[in-house]
Amino acid sequence: MITIKNKQEIAVLRRGGKKLAMVMEKLKSLCRPGASTAELEDCAVGEIRKIGGRPSFLQYRSRHETNAYPTALCVSINEEIVHAPALPARILRAGDIVGLDIGMEYPWADGQSGLYTDMAATVPVGQVSEEAKKLIALTEKSLRAAIAVARPGAWLFDIGRAVEKTVAGSGFSIVRDLVGHGVGYAVHEEPNVPNYVPREKNFFNLRLKSGMVLALEPMINAGGPEITLAADGFTIRTADGRLSAHFEHTIALTADVCRVITSL
Numbered sequence: 001m002i003t004i005k006n007k008q009e010i011a012v013l014r015r016g017g018k019k020l021a022m023v024m025e026k027l028k029s030l031c032r033p034g035a036s037t038a039e040l041e042d043c044a045v046g047e048i049r050k051i052g053g054r055p056s057f058l059q060y061r062s063r064h065e066t067n068a069y070p071t072a073l074c075v076s077i078n079e080e081i082v083h084a085p086a087l088p089a090r091i092l093r094a095g096d097i098v099g100l101d102i103g104m105e106y107p108w109a110d111g112q113s114g115l116y117t118d119m120a121a122t123v124p125v126g127q128v129s130e131e132a133k134k135l136i137a138l139t140e141k142s143l144r145a146a147i148a149v150a151r152p153g154a155w156l157f158d159i160g161r162a163v164e165k166t167v168a169g170s171g172f173s174i175v176r177d178l179v180g181h182g183v184g185y186a187v188h189e190e191p192n193v194p195n196y197v198p199r200e201k202n203f204f205n206l207r208l209k210s211g212m213v214l215a216l217e218p219m220i221n222a223g224g225p226e227i228t229l230a231a232d233g234f235t236i237r238t239a240d241g242r243l244s245a246h247f248e249h250t251i252a253l254t255a256d257v258c259r260v261i262t263s264l
Contacts, residue, residue: 001190002182002189002190002191002206002212003182003184003185003189003190003213004209004210004211004212005115005184005185005211005212005213005252006211007254009115009184010211010213010252010254010259010261012106012107012114012115013115013117013184013213013250013252013261014252014259014261015106016053016104016106016107016114016115016117016261017117017119017250017260017261017262017263018262018263018264019051019053019104019106020048020053020102020103020104020106020117020119020262021119021262021263021264022047022051022264023043023044023047023048023051023102023104024100024102024119024121024262025264026043026047027040027043027044027073027100027102028100028121028123030043031092031098031100031123031124031125032092032125032126033092033093033094033125033126034091034092034093035091035092035125036089036090036091036092037073037075037086037087037089037090037091037092038086038087038089040073040075040086040100041071041072041073041075041086041087044072044073044086044102045058045072045073048072048102048104051106052106052107052108052109053104053105053106053107053108053114054104054105054106054108054114055072055073055102055103055104056103056104056105056116056118056187057069057071057072057073057074057101057102057103057187058070058071058072060187062187062188067233067234069083069085069234070085070087070234071085071086071087072086072102073086073100073101073102074086074099074100074101074102074120075090075098075099075100076098076099076101076235076244076246077090077092077096077097077098077099078096078097078243078244079237079238079241079242079243079244080099080230080235080236080237080244081099081175081178081219081221081227081236081237081238081244081246082099082101082120082178082219082236082246083101083234083235083236084099084230084234084235085232085234085235092125093125093126094125094126094127095125095126095127095128095129095132096124096125096126096128097122097123097124097125097128097132097135097136097243097245098122098123098124098125099120099121099122099244099245099246100120100121100122100123101118101119101120101246101248102118102119102120103116103117103118103119103187104116104117115184115185116183116184116185116186116187117183117250117261117262118183118187118215118217118248118250118262119215119248119249119250119262120217120246120247120248121140121246121247121248122136122139122140122245122246122247123136124136131222131243132243134170134172135172135220135222135243135244135245136245138166138167138170138172138220138245139218139219139220139245139246139247140245140247141166142162142163142166142167142195142218142220142247143163143216143217143218143247143248143249145162145163145165145166146159146160146162146163146195146216146218147216147249147251147258147260148162148258149161149162150208150214150216150251150253150258151208151253151256151257151258152208152209152210152212152253152254152255152256153207153208153256154207154208155205155206155207155208156191156193156205156206156207156208157194157197157198157205159180159193159194159195159216160193160194160195160196160197160198161196161197163195163196163218164195164196164197167218167220172220172221172222173220173221173223173224173225174195174196174218174219174220174221174225175195175219175220175221175225175227175244176194176195176196176225177225177227178219178227178236179192179193179194179195179217180192180193180194180195180214180215180216180217180248181193181214181215182212182213182214182215183213183214183215183250184213191204191206191214193214193215193216193217195217195218195219208253209253210253210254210255210256211252211253211254212252212253213250213251213252213253213261214250214251214253215248215249215250215251216248216249216251217246217247217248217249218246218247219244219245219246220244220245220246221238221240221242221243221244222238222242222243222244223238223240223241223242223243224238224239224240224242226238226239226240227239248262249261249262249263250262
């Protein structure tokens with residue numbers, strides 16, 4: 001079921017989203033050669049708790065999964081597309097690109113439920129290759145294109161079409177087996193939000209409505225779109241071992257506009 005948030009809930013989401021964006025800026029500043037993913041995890045947990053939130057990925061388990069996710073932060077390096085846990089710790093090296101993905105329930109207190117926001121960014125560590133620079137820039141551009149077309153009255157597939165048009169002719173590919181999603185009352189809600197125009201029967205196009213809150217998150221690979229699951233059962237990698245980048249914002253549709261919830 002697709003949920004509709006009211007004005008008061010969207011206002012709470014915006015407050016939480018702005019705070020989460022501040023946490024993301026701190027995490028990005030820590031992505032330097034020699035840094036540990038454990039440092040990033042400690043920062044994420046500490047900062048979220050300081051601002052009155054709860055890390056929503058930590059110990060998260062979907063109905064399809066048997067194991068709870070072990071960390072607050074996903075730190076996906078180079079060929080890792082998404083969902084790489086921050087622990088066990090790894091050291092960042094010059095030339096790496098690092099996908100940071102974080103979610104928060106806000107406000108949070110024992111016995112009280114908050115609302116959920118989700119965001120991601122890919123950052124270079126030191127000097128990176130020209131291919132890496134182009135991949136990061138294009139992926140972020142494709143997210144901006146998706147946000148630009150998301151508004152009440154538009155169609156869900158307009159989002160994927162905007163990503164496709166941005167990536168077309170670049171030589172890079174869109175990950176098709178992973179999608180964006182609704183968010184707000186839970187970490188993941190309906191609808192699924194593909195980054196391409198689906199022709200599969202399990203995807204249904206629909207009109208976007210005021211009050212919808214969506215996590216838009218294009219994932220772009222330098223090589224082919226195929227993915228593989230790592231031995232840890234969480235990390236999703238490119239099948240060909242080439243680089244991948246990921247950007248994400250939580251957005252809310254209000255009246256005739258799109259508000260980026262997870263921005264400063």
